Amino acid sequence: MSAPVFLKPAQTCAAALMLAVMGGCANGGDPDSPLRVAVQTTDGRSQLQLVSLPGYRINASIPPSLETADTVIRFAGPLDPADSLYFAGAATAPCPSRGRVRGVVLASVCAANERVCRTARAKVSLRCDA
Numbered sequence: 001m002s003a004p005v006f007l008k009p010a011q012t013c014a015a016a017l018m019l020a021v022m023g024g025c026a027n028g029g030d031p032d033s034p035l036r037v038a039v040q041t042t043d044g045r046s047q048l049q050l051v052s053l054p055g056y057r058i059n060a061s062i063p064p065s066l067e068t069a070d071t072v073i074r075f076a077g078p079l080d081p082a083d084s085l086y087f088a089g090a091a092t093a094p095c096p097s098r099g100r101v102r103g104v105v106l107a108s109v110c111a112a113n114e115r116v117c118r119t120a121r122a123k124v125s126l127r128c129d130a
Contacts, residue, residue, distance in 0.1 A: 034109050035122040037066075039095065039129075046095040046128040050075050050105060057086040057110050059117045064091055064107035066124060071096055075107075086110070095128030 034056040040049045048066065052058050057080075064075040077091035095101060102125045110117040 033120055033122040034111075035064075035105055035107055035120050037105055037122060037124050037126065039126050040092070041129065048073070048075070048093045048095060048101075048124075048126070048128075050077075050091040050093070050107065051089075052107075052109055055112050057112065058091060059085060059108035059110055060087050060091075061085050062108040064105060066093060066096075066101075066103050066105050068096060068101065068103035075105075098128055101126050101128050 034053045035058075036051050036053065038049050038051075039046050041047075050058065050064055058064060060077070060079055066073045066075070073093045073096055075091035075093045078088040080086045080088040103123075105122045105124055107120050107122075108117045109120040
């Protein structure tokens with residue numbers, strides 16, 4: 001049995017955020033996809049946040065989108081200053097409505113060790129509350 005791990009408050013917050021962003025509950029289920037989607041609420045406003053798993057980059061020259069039954073929402077975000085083809089951080093989009101949001105996120109994703117991007121899909125089933 002391994003010894004317990006004790007985290008400082010800042011580490012606990014960081015660990016909780018990573019679990020929320022990277023965990024399957026944040027994505028609504030596509031464990032094989034390199035994309036993760038979470039809802040972030042700031043100042044009473046909810047927005048969708050799109051991140052890639054470590055070792056992948058999201059191509060910013062082809063804007064990622066969330067396709068729902070009745071709309072298409074485009075993600076945007078800060079560009080990497082060293083290479084403006086990729087997002088420097090999480091890409092965000094406004095929540096389309098309050099309540100359950102279901103759809104598919106499509107994005108061009110590049111593995112760090114590959115020179116060609118591929119289309120990645122992630123099924124999304126999230127709750128936007130604000």
